[in-house]
Amino acid sequence: MTVPPEEPRSLPEFPPITRERWRELALGVLRKSGVETGSPEEALASTTYDGVTIAPLYDASDLPGDPGLPGAAPFVRGSRPRGGSWDVRQRHEAPDPEAVLTDLENGVTSLWLPLEPEDLPRVLERVHLELISVALDAGGRTREAAGTLFALAAARGVTALTGTLGADALGDPATAAELARRCAGEFPGLRAVVVDATPYHDAGGADAEELGCSLAVGVAALRVLTGAGLTTAEAFGQLEFRYAATADQFLTIAKLRAARRLWARVAEVCGVGEAPGVGQRQHAVTSSAMMTARDPWVNMLRTTLACFAAGTGGADAVTVQPFDTRLGLPDAFARRIARNTHALLVEEAGVARVIDPAGGSWYVERLTEELAAKAWEWFQEIERAGGMTAAPAAGLVAGRIAATWERRSAAIARRRDPITGVSEFPNLDERPLTRRPRPGGEGEGSLRAGDVRSGAGQDRDVRSGAGGVHYAQDFEALRDLADAQERRPSVFLATIGPAAAHTARASFAANLFQAGGIATVSSGASGGASGGAAVDPAGISAAFAAAGTPVACLCSSDRFYGEHAEAVAAALRKAGARKIWLAGKGEFEGVDANLYAGCDALDVLRTTFDDLGVTR
Structure with missing residues (x-):
């Protein structure tokens, strides 16, 4: 029996949604939240360190124009006309042939080798140079490293090399020009010069600053190569640009698109x-x-986001740094996770199946355009100062990057830029990982100690230390200090009233103190009267005395503070409290200071160390 199909039922049409209607609804929600504003766009917008405004809502009117086609100028949608996986480039800082072969047998397609020239023959002994891209990174010995690679290729009859030789056109223009001429004439798949923008990022710079500096270094490199006899088109073909990819996926996607x-x-x-x-x-x-030494497992999540953003943004080659890179030489497990991050995104998530998957997004297209505009302004400012080889430009760049790092540091200190596992949700019971030190005690991350990537001593001006700065460094220094004590420093949490009244602020205070490695002891856990509605200052002070710390923090609701904060503070002071904090805002007799969302957490922690008698 055949059942005739039912007639399709028409669905009621959805009413058109306009920006004005959204504004009305958003204003209503903001006012209920106590925010009085005439512009929800201003109230809900945020600003990047470059001054780019991130709006709360985007629509078709935000599209900046035609971004072009993949593989065609202006290359916003990618440098390649076809899709496909990016080059999986693994970094090897130690001359370990077995580790190299393991990577190549398990998905790696390119080797990044910051090694000495004499190490290359052993490391590349069983590597098929005609199949694998090689990125050299020998610093001041680039000429020797390149010569070794050429000799290995010649001995094996390999005539088609791919990758980059890692020459620094500003630091060593003669070597860069010599290698560029040879690559242009003999190895069209090989590029001689790297324009490394990561030092500006690693010094704390913002995305548009990184982009503008890369343009300035790139233009300076073009001048070196064309001055050495290469045509302009040949000079362009000899440059590879290196950028940092972060866990802020949208800014990374937009940065790579804007760079092209x-x-x-x-x-x-x-x-x-x-x-x-x-x-x-x-x-x-x-x-x-962005990598942390504390709770390094979280780095796996950071690098997964960054790798996704790099692939989505159209990078030709991507390096995922192993999660333990802050601790020393990565071990086999960490390298495996790093390469499998690529495999998961490419094979399982299918990120590489689509060309420019973020293209057409109103937000991403507008962000790309605005980031490009900011970067171009910065690039022009550097050029007006004489370009990257001029001393005035060096001072200009150093000052600008330092100012950005200062603002970023302030946001990190106030936990507006949270660092999971460090400034937020720290684990005081984590077991520290140990790794073998790097060769020669060199700095960690994507840079080696003493590397100069932009010439004229520029990197020495903008970088803080051999490996740059780390967003978590100040919190981690306090954790190290706390761990070094014979007895872990602690703070007493005086929880006032029932659990419903004090839990939120007690959790907040515990999280903040633990971010500096300071343990917390709660009056509720110590048998105080906080489990019920009754408040017993004497019971709380007795629990405080048993905790063995001179620092306390009151934790409760505003209502209970108004009724009991001063009495509890007086009882704690009588019991020997040297410093009394209050979680929240409000002034009460006997309370010395407040901690609250947006306060300077690093200042709170450093002050607490002083109050506890811990020498910093």
């Missing part, structure tokens, strides 16, 4: 905008600055 757009503009101004091969070749490296 900006470099295409440079090519256009140089008269080679339509020449083949002038699109920017990008190597994205997961950020060193």
Whole structure:
């Protein structure tokens, strides 16, 4: 029996949604939350360190214009006309041939080798150079390392090398020019020069600052190569750009898209905008600055987000730094997780199946455009100061990056930029991991101690230490200090009233103190009267005396503070409290200071160490 199909039922039409209607609804919610404003856009917007405004809502009117086609200028949608996986580039800091082969047998397609020239023959002995890209990174010995690679290729009859030789056109222009001429004439798949923008990121700089500096270094490199006899198009074909990829996926996606757009503009101004091969070749490296030594397992999540963003943003090669990179030489497990991050995103998530998957997003397209505009302004400012080889520009860049790091540091200290596992949700019981030290005690991350990537001593000016700064460094220093004590420093949490009244602020206070390695002892856990509605200052003070610490923090609701804060503070003071904090805002007799959302957590922690008699 055949059942005739039912007639399709029409669904009621949804009413059109307008920006004005959204504004009305958003204003209503804001007013109920106590926020009085006439503009929900201003109330809900945020600003990046570059001054780019992130709006709460985007629509089709935010599209900046036609971004072009993949593989065609201005290359916003990618330098390649077809999709496919990015180059999985694993970094090897130690001359370990077995580790190299293990990586190549398990998904790695490219080797990044910051090794000495004499180590290369042993490391590459069983590597098929005709199949694998090699990125050299030998610093001041680039000429020797390149010569070794060429000799290995010649001995094996390999005529088609791919990758990069890692020359620094500003630090060693003669070597860069010599290698660029050879690559242009003999190895069209090999690029001689790396424009490394990661030092500016690693010094605490913002995304547009990183982009603008990369343009300035890239233009300076073009001048070196064309001055050495290469054509402009040949010079463009000899550069590879290296950028940091962070856990802020949208900014990373927009940064890589903007970088290609900006470099295409440079090519256009140089008269080679339509020449083949002038699109920017990008190597994205997961950020060193965002990596933590504490709770390093969380780094796996950070690098997964960063790798996703790098692939989505169209990077040609991507390096995922192992989660234990802050601790020393990564072990086999960490390298495996790093390469499997690529495999998961490419094979399981299918990120590489679509060209420019973020393209067409109103938010991403607008963010790309605004980031590019900020970066171009910064690039022009550097050029007006004489370019990257000029001393005034060096001072300009150093000052700008330092100012950004200062603002970023303040946001980290106040936990507006939270660091999971460090400034938020620390685990005082974590077991520390140990790793073998790097060769020569070199710095961690994507940079080696003493590396100079932009010439004229620029990196020495902008970088703080051999490996740059780390966002978690100040909190981690306090954790180290706390761990070094014979007895872990502690603070007493005087929980007032029932659990419903004090739990939120007690949890907040415990989280803040533990971010500095300071343990917390609660009056509720110590048999105080906080389990019920009755408040017993004497019971709380007795629990405080048993805790063996001179610092206490009151934790409760505003109502209970009004009724009991002063009495509890007086009882604690009588019991010997040297310092009394209050979780929340409000002034009460006997309370010395407050901690609250947005307070300077690092200042609270340092003050507490002083109050506890811990020498910093």
